[in-house]
Every structure is written in structure tokens, then in C-alpha cells.
Amino acid sequence: MRRAGAPLTGAIVALCGWLGAGGLAVCPWLVAPAYAAFRADANGGGTAQEKTFDQHVLNLRSSDPDVRLGALRALAASGFPEAIAPMSMLLADPVDEIQIEAIDYVLGYYVVDPPRTTKRVGLVFEVRKRADARSLFEEGPFIVVPRPVPTELATGLAGAIQDATPYIRIQAIYAAGVMLRPPIEPVTAAVLTGALRDSVAEIRMAAAQVLGALRVTSAGEALIEAVNDESAVVKNAAMRALGDIREPRAIQALAEQLAFYKRGKLAEASFDALARIGHPVSIPLFQEQLANKNWVMRRFAAEGLARTRAPEAVTAIEPRFEGEKKAQVQLAMAYALAAAGRPTVISVAATLDDDALAPQAMAYLVDLGRPAVPALAPYLRANQPSVRERTAMVLGLIGGPEAVAALESVGQDPEVRVARAVERAIARAMMTR
Numbered sequence: 215m216r217r218a219g220a221p222l223t224g225a226i227v228a229l230c231g232w233l234g235a236g237g238l239a240v241c242p243w244l245v246a247p248a249y250a251a252f253r254a255d256a257n258g259g260g261t262a263q264e265k266t267f268d269q270h271v272l273n274l275r276s277s278d279p280d281v282r283l284g285a286l287r288a289l290a291a292s293g294f295p296e297a298i299a300p301m302s303m304l305l306a307d308p309v310d311e312i313q314i315e316a317i318d319y320v321l322g323y324y325v326v327d328p329p330r331t332t333k334r335v336g337l338v339f340e341v342r343k344r345a346d347a348r349s350l351f352e353e354g355p356f357i358v359v360p361r362p363v364p365t366e367l368a369t370g371l372a373g374a375i376q377d378a379t380p381y382i383r384i385q386a387i388y389a390a391g392v393m394l395r396p397p398i399e400p401v402t403a404a405v406l407t408g409a410l411r412d413s414v415a416e417i418r419m420a421a422a423q424v425l426g427a428l429r430v431t432s433a434g435e436a437l438i439e440a441v442n443d444e445s446a447v448v449k450n451a452a453m454r455a456l457g458d459i460r461e462p463r464a465i466q467a468l469a470e471q472l473a474f475y476k477r478g479k480l481a482e483a484s485f486d487a488l489a490r491i492g493h494p495v496s497i498p499l500f501q502e503q504l505a506n507k508n509w510v511m512r513r514f515a516a517e518g519l520a521r522t523r524a525p526e527a528v529t530a531i532e533p534r535f536e537g538e539k540k541a542q543v544q545l546a547m548a549y550a551l552a553a554a555g556r557p558t559v560i561s562v563a564a565t566l567d568d569d570a571l572a573p574q575a576m577a578y579l580v581d582l583g584r585p586a587v588p589a590l591a592p593y594l595r596a597n598q599p600s601v602r603e604r605t606a607m608v609l610g611l612i613g614g615p616e617a618v619a620a621l622e623s624v625g626q627d628p629e630v631r632v633a634r635a636v637e638r639a640i641a642r643a644m645m646t647r
Contacts, residue, residue, distance in 0.1 A: 267292065271300040279309050286312065290319040298323055298364055305370030305386065306377070313374060313382050317347065317389050320367065324393045325350055326357045326638070347388035348420070351427070356576065356607045360642035363394055372405040380414050387417065391424035398428050407433045410452075415445040422448060426455030434461040441467055450483045457490025465493055482510055489514040492521025501530040509540040516546035520553040521581075528554040545571055549578040552586070559589040566593060566601045579608045584616055591620035594636075599629040606632065610639025613646030 273285035286304055289297040304316035350357065371394070374386030387409060390402065398406075407430065409421035422440055425433045438461070440452035453471065456464040464487070471484035485503065488496050496518060503515035519527045531547050538544040548561040562578050563586075565571040579586050593605040609617040621640045627633040 267294075267297075274300055274303055279312060282307065282309075283312055283315065286316055286319060290322065295323060295361060298361075299366040302364065302366040302370035305367075306373030310379050310382060313377065314385065316370075317374070317382075317385050321347060321350065321389055321392060324359050324361055325353075326359060326634075347385045347392060351388040351391040351424070354573075355611060358392060359638060360610070360645055365399070368394060368399045368402045372399075372402045375405050375409055380417060383409070383412065383414075384417050384420050387420040387424050391427050394428055396429040398430065400432075403428075403430045403432055406430060407436050410436050410440050415443075415448055418443065418445065418448045419451045422451035422455045426451075426458030429459055431459050431461070434459060434463060437461065438464050438467055441471065446480065450480065453480075453483045453487040454490070457487035460491045460493075462491065462493055465491060465495065469496075469499070477508070482508075482514070485511060485514050485518075489518030489521065492518055492523075494522050494524055494527075497522055497524065497527050500527070504530055504534060509543050512538075512540070512543045513546045516543065516550045520546070520550035520578075523553055525554045528556070541565075541568075541571060542574060545574055545578070549582070552578075552582055559586045562586075563590050563593055563605075566604045567596070567598055569600075572600075572604055576604055576608050580611045583612055584614050587612060587614075587616040587620060591623075594620060594624045599627075599632050602627060602629070603632045603635045606635040606639040610635075610642035613643040617643045 267289070270285040270288045273281050274289075276282050276285070282304060286301060289301050298320060301316060301320055304312055305320070307313045307316065368390075371386050371390045374382055375390065377383050377386065387406065390398075390406065394402065403425075406421055406425055406428075410418055410425075410433075412418050412421065418440065422437060425437065434456070437452045437456050437459070441449055441456070441464075443449050443452065453468060456468065468484045468487050468491075472481055472488070475481035475484065489500070500515045500518040500522075503511050506512050506515070516531060519531060528550050531550050535544065535547045535551065538547060545562065545565055548558040551558040552562060559579075559582060562575050562582075565575040568575075579590060587609065590605060590608060593601055594609075596602050596605070606621060609621055618640060621636055621643060624636065627636060
């Protein structure tokens, strides 16, 4: 029978859960005793239906799929981060449905709103609302809970990426993009790079996107080769990834792509990649493209100048800044000027109240880093909850003592969503302190 301490343990876990999946990361002083109590309670005479944590871990190795699935669900329901490593062994399970559910459950530990997954009736799996790893990946780093990544998770994902089922492969690739942090393990990097040769174009595209997001610089040569892929979506993703990893060896190939296509999506993709690399050798090209009639190219040109971090690179922007009519381009120009040391960080931060421009501004502020914190911190006290939440998210990714001090100075926000964002941001910022 359950001991008297069990309800308190559940209450503690629920309290941390109120903070979201990240709650367990920000209140270890509560979780550690609760976890110990959970283990002690289970070992102290629980019924047959109250199996111990250790028994659930052992059951993950059962030859019976039903037992493995039950153990997976029990560990996931515990809510303890200690469950991530053992659960990860089922990422490479021989039963597809178990693999899918394992990916869903483990993802739940790393995103702000844990995904709902499958229910099982008898021997039939019925999908109610399956987590889409690609959608979570596309949400970007702001939805990710700050949590360590055990080696077992990286190993399990590497196995799933090589699975025989295409759906498993693509889910695992995008799940890796959500949960892993650069620099990733060499084995996982090699497996992801190998996925660039997959027979399914959608999987090759996913591999390129995730290699870029995880800054896998060792994939540079393979990504350059992928620029010549027969699939336009793979070509596009490979160019973006080369920009994300800032691969200087790709500059010539990307410039050739731009010269060949001149306009259209692939021309934009090649120029975007050059802008992400931000190499000084491209400054004349960036300055030239500021006059392009296509506003997307003007935006990329300003971003490229920003990333060169060369003060002289922005001389062509200053006379154009006030007269630029396209909001996205003017925002990119403010970013470039701020990167060159001009006092325009506040112009970037001021767009956090615009739902259309906020994602662009947030990415710029993170890139500007710690020098942007003094101008950004006052927005933690903005009237709009969405601005306070976005500011907290940005400060969390910037990290460092200045960001932590700013976040801790605001106290408990009256909006639950903002309060949760601040808690997660503090945890994330302290990891880079």
C-alpha cells in the first residue's frame, strides 16, 4: 500500500509541472527529494500495480512489446528527467509504434508544451494527436526546455535515424534537431550526414536542415555536394545549412548558384546562405544588393552586412535606413547598424510587439548577444504580456550574468505564461553563465 508521503511527492511533481516541462529543470531542490521519495515509496511495499522505477527500467528490455510499452508509459508518466536515458533505448525498438511513442514521450521532456501522443486499446494503436517533430523543430529554439542531453538519447536517436521505416527516420532526424545541442557526438553527426544520401528526398532535406541547426561543421563537404541534389527542396535546405554552419568553402559555389539563377527561390536561397556566412569577401555583393527591387534580397543583404561585423560594411545602409519602406528590410538594417556599434538595438527591440516582425527581431537580438541586454531588459516590464514573454525568451538564449540579473529583477509576473517563460529563461541563461 502507498505510504503517507506519496501524496506530497505527487504534489511536488505537480508544482514543478506547473512551470511546464522545464519546471523540473528549475526546481531540483524539490525534485531530488521527490524522486528519492518516489523510489523509496515504490520499494516500500507498493501493490502489483505500483511497480518500482527500477522495475520499469528493467521492463524496457522485455521481449514482450506490451511490457515494453507499459514500462515506457509508466516512466514517462513519472515526469522525472532521470527517465530520459532509459526511455531512449526504445528509440531503436523493433516495433515501429513503440519507437514512435518513445520519440513523442522523450520530446515531451524538451519542449514547453509536451505533445500528446497515442492511446492503445488491446493490440491496436490509435493515434489521437501525435507530436510532429518537424513542427516542433520549425518552432525554433525558443520552445525548447533547458535540459541536459544524456548520451543514451543521442545514441538512440542515431539508431532511429537509420531505421528501415522512412517515417521513423524523418521523425528521429527532426527530434534530434529539437533535443540535441551543438556540438553533438561525432557518431550522431556522422549518421545525420549519412542521411544526406537517403533515397527519400524529404529525409535528405530534413538531414540538411538539422545539420545546419546543430552547427555540424564536419558536414560541410557533404552539404556542398548536396547543393547539386536533383531535388530543389534538398538543394535549398543544403544551401541554408551551409549558411548556418558558416562554411567558407561554400562561398564560391553559392555565388555561382546566385549568378546562375539570378532570381527566384533558389537565387534567394543561395544569397541567404551567403548572408548567413557573412564573410567579408562578400561585402561588395551585399552592398550592391541593397538596391535590389526584391525586398527579400535587400533584407538578406542587410543581414549579410550585419554578420560581417565590419564597421565599414554598413556605410551603404545608413543613407537608406530612414527611406526604406519595407518593415522587414528596415528591421534588418537596424540589426546591421546595431552590429556595427550604432545605437539601434532599441529599434530592433521595439518590434517585439509586432506579431509579424517579432520572430525576426528575436533572432537578431540573440545574435547581437550580451551587448544588447541593457537595451532589451526594460521590455521585461512592457505592458503587453507577449512582449514580456518574448523578451524573457531572448534573454534566456543570450545567457550570461547580465541576462540572469535582468530576469531575476522582475519578480513573479502576474501572467502565468510569462512567469513560466521567465523561469525557463533563468534556467537556460544560468547554463551559459
